[in-house]
Amino acid sequence: MLATLTDVIPIAPGWLYQVKHDGFRMQGHRTGQDARLYSRNGLVWTDQLPRIAAGLLSLPCCSCVLDGEAVVQLPNGRDDFHSLRSRSGAGRAVLMAFDLLELDGQDLRSWPLVERRAELAHLLASPIDGIAFVDAHDAYGPELFRHACAMGLEGIICKRKDAPNRSGPSPAWLKARCPDYRRP
Template sequence: MTDRPRSKPLLADDKPVKGRIRKRRDPAQPNLLLDPMPHRVEPALALLQPKPPSDPRFIAELKFDGYRLAIHVEPSGVRVLTRGGHDWTARFPAIAEEAKTLGVASAILDGEAVVLDEQGRSDFGALQQSLGGRGGKLKSSEALFFAFDLLYLDGHDLRDMELSSRRHLLEELLVGQEGPIRFSEEIEGDGNAIFNASCEHGLEGVIFKDPDSPYRTGRTGDWLKVKCIQSESFFVIGYERSSVARGGVGSLLLAARKGDDLQYVGSVGTGFKEKVAIQLRETLDKLESRKPPVSYGGRRKNVVWAQPTLIAEIEYRAWTDDGKLRHASFKGLREVQDNAAVYEIHD
């Protein structure tokens, strides 16, 4: 067997290595194509469905109950944007710091910020309180960001790529991450079985996604959501005074959109503790209105009407025959910057 030839040393004793003088780039030679990084991307949204899809191709993820966010990792730093495009980087400092350690030059991660309860379930009220309530200025040290999509990576716009490939890249990016930023795992199995199990464990529901779909803004049907318990956003249009209830608030009066008007959809008297009730009363008193902002034929006493400014997330079981919420429970107030869609009634 012959010996492998030895490589010549880079530096010889008598002749130093000299590089060739580079010629100017030929203007006719094409540049390496890189996609400009979007300043902001309108999010893809899940379409509400009464039951899981029958298509076995659809992948399943747990539905989180928090704030939809996009993390932009840029050469100049990190931005954390709300669904409405507002910069909340300062409100989630731990998430922003974690994003700096991902080892990429540029990226856009789509996901949701949550606070988990003792059972590991996302708790919207706890997230709100960690931020100081609606309009609060606290920095949440408890929030986690569960990333479920990757829209841009190191100069390449991935939105036209199929979801399965985007999630593969995202999983590789987040492998081993157990800090504030985590990968939203896919749940394997039959869609109906996954949904039933999530409801049995008291979870929000399940998101089903077409693995072959590109990333498209809005409710296109590529993503579907099936909820265990109904939860929607409504305007708070007043409250009923009470000398018995904690905080002096007997119930909150709610309204939904109907065309260009609002329609009264009932009230909610559970789900808020004394501290939250006091904050609600003080805020609504500042928004007090002499006239009800909706057509109201009720007989409630001691009602304080308010301008329809506050948006509340309400959990409920069903609708009554006369268009009112049944078994409603208050979960928390939505931020204006969250761009939450108020429930709309269609004829």
């Protein structure tokens, strides 16, 4: 699912708020001992992001599809988008996983977001090198946005808790960009 750009952060029950990471949108697919990474456009990125591919093979499952953002993080917590394009930077990349689309042969896309995220949190309960769980907050969206902007981050993503995962843009996922954001 793709987020729709918004200037208005929803303040209502039923929404989750996450920091927006600045990297490449990726799906991580694992089937048995095969791991593949696909860009938003369907290009294969497995060889360019070996740490993430190895992390997929370390997950305690037989098969899964993770949705996330491949990022290289700086010591200050900001994402270094430009490092993803270099061989050394891509080798340090981590998949910031925010959704779980399939697990052990079961298609989860029709499940509500909160249920998919609960399964994802369980899957990532033990640390996995190359993959991190993206925290979400169910309150204080505008406050999280102010903090993200003050830290020089890209912005936040607002997601409906009850939303299934569908292809393409959706008003169930909203992206609020910090007006002064500049890539490091």
